[in-house]
Amino acid sequence: MRYFVAVAEELHFGRAAQRLAMAQPPLSRAIQQLERRLGVVLLHRTARAVALTEAGSVLLREARAALDAVEAAERRTRRAAAEPPGVVLATKAGASSELLSKLLDAYAAEPGAVAVEVMLCGPGEQERLLRDGRADVALLQRPFDTTAGLDTEDLHTEQQVVVLPAGHPLANRPHMSMAEVTTLTDLPLPRWPRRGGGYPDGPGPQVRDHTQLFQLIALGRACAIVPESLRAHLRDDHATVPVPDAPAVTTVIAWSPHSRSQAVADLVRTATRL
């Protein structure tokens, strides 16, 4: 299955074999065996290109999930035996920092609290960390992060605001609409990296983190729609205007549905009581 995922992602047997640190012929054979075992054609090979069949794309999705589950089993087992048996919390770098520090403080005061390792990660990465066992709990933000297949508990819902450079003519408006924000041609919305690392097409500047973003805004080159709690971190060269019709952001605490860990349960309980 690892082999198939590699080939399906590369759509090229040679590169896939390289990535798997093996030669190409055994890889071809392995895929053929998999197809025979399943009785299903997974790839359409013309001598020039490799393409996924319908069944192949189903297997790609399912195989990723299965491989994550296997990895998670190994990691969680190792961590269950590790000393001390801490808990790993994943959160988007720069988001929900006050909530996080309150949570950590409150949890540390609980009886039976164990060490909490905080893992800061890029956007959309937390889900994967939970799935493959590198993290035990995560703070996610709907609707940005997908929570399918995870157990979650809502913690906090907030409106969004648009961040503008301090001197901007609209900075004193009581509120703005999404439509107004997207038509600010002098201040385009930035483009964030997608999963693979590439950027979507569009007019806005490319940003990688909040520091870059706010710098660009201060320079008058972009604006951004962010949860209002981020206002606390803005320097005085930024202004914010509420955007009532932007989707509300709900911060949730999420964990693997198979978790039976006391520490995770305690963290969740603590979080919901904040």
Next chain:
Amino acid sequence: MRYFVAVAEELHFGRAAQRLAMAQPPLSRAIQQLERRLGVVLLHRTARAVALTEAGSVLLREARAALDAVEAAERRTRRAAAEPPGVVLATKAGASSELLSKLLDAYAAEPGAVAVEVMLCGPGEQERLLRDGRADVALLQRPFDTTAGLDTEDLHTEQQVVVLPAGHPLANRPHMSMAEVTTLTDLPLPRWPRRGGGYPDGPGPQVRDHTQLFQLIALGRACAIVPESLRAHLRDDHATVPVPDAPAVTTVIAWSPHSRSQAVADLVRTATRL
């Protein structure tokens, strides 16, 4: 991992080897290798008994999930390539039958509807079927069935009633409390089989399905608390009394969070519109 699950479930290398259709020594070795690879002791072996360590029980849970995931990957891939590409719906035998028939009728009338194979199964079995890919959608009832790790959509919530033999002195009561029902020593609540097939200890009779149950009730040997929609299936030798303080039962439609199948999405959409 299959090996480990077998040993962990049997807690006996000989029997586990038998179940795996292999000899005992290679099994012992395989488990040792697994322990070395993970760097973790999974089993405490005294010469007389085998016991799971803490880490071992974590691995047991995770390994089951992982094995289900790879089985699901295989099955879903095969089914994606099968002709015609129908969809499998799992439901508890005897429950939600009107809802089910309404759903099937409404879905069949949708444009692009595919064949729906209905799979009737025992209590608590649906979750497993969804996880290992034998089913694509299921009708579950909270709080009886666990929905952790599945995506669900609520369909219908109903109160529960107690079913008594028709002539019973309490049969005309306007309502009863849980406490009253559990103290009916002449009509004990029945015992349902657990996952493994064994029955919990207790006074009530052992039942396997609703037919048995209602027969026992008609004979005046038991009573039962069931969702009120089951009243439609009762013969006139049964009476029902509402139990307002019994937990409400919510019928939900559930599916694997990884599903991208159009048919599943259509079924869910149809169900929520009923």
Next chain:
DNA sequence: AGCGGCGATACCGCACGGATATCGATCGTG
């Protein structure tokens, strides 16, 4: 037509998984 890229085929060697035989430890039992 020729060359280059790419997947498939052919064949070889070795390492790993499984089998059998046996050991050693720990209870139960007369």
Next chain:
DNA sequence: CACGATCGATATCCGTGCGGTATCGCCGCT
């Protein structure tokens, strides 16, 4: 207390299967 039974671990052997190298066949580009 000694003997036997039980059960997991160890030792050793063997066959299969996986991965490696060499090569082929097919197609597209120039």
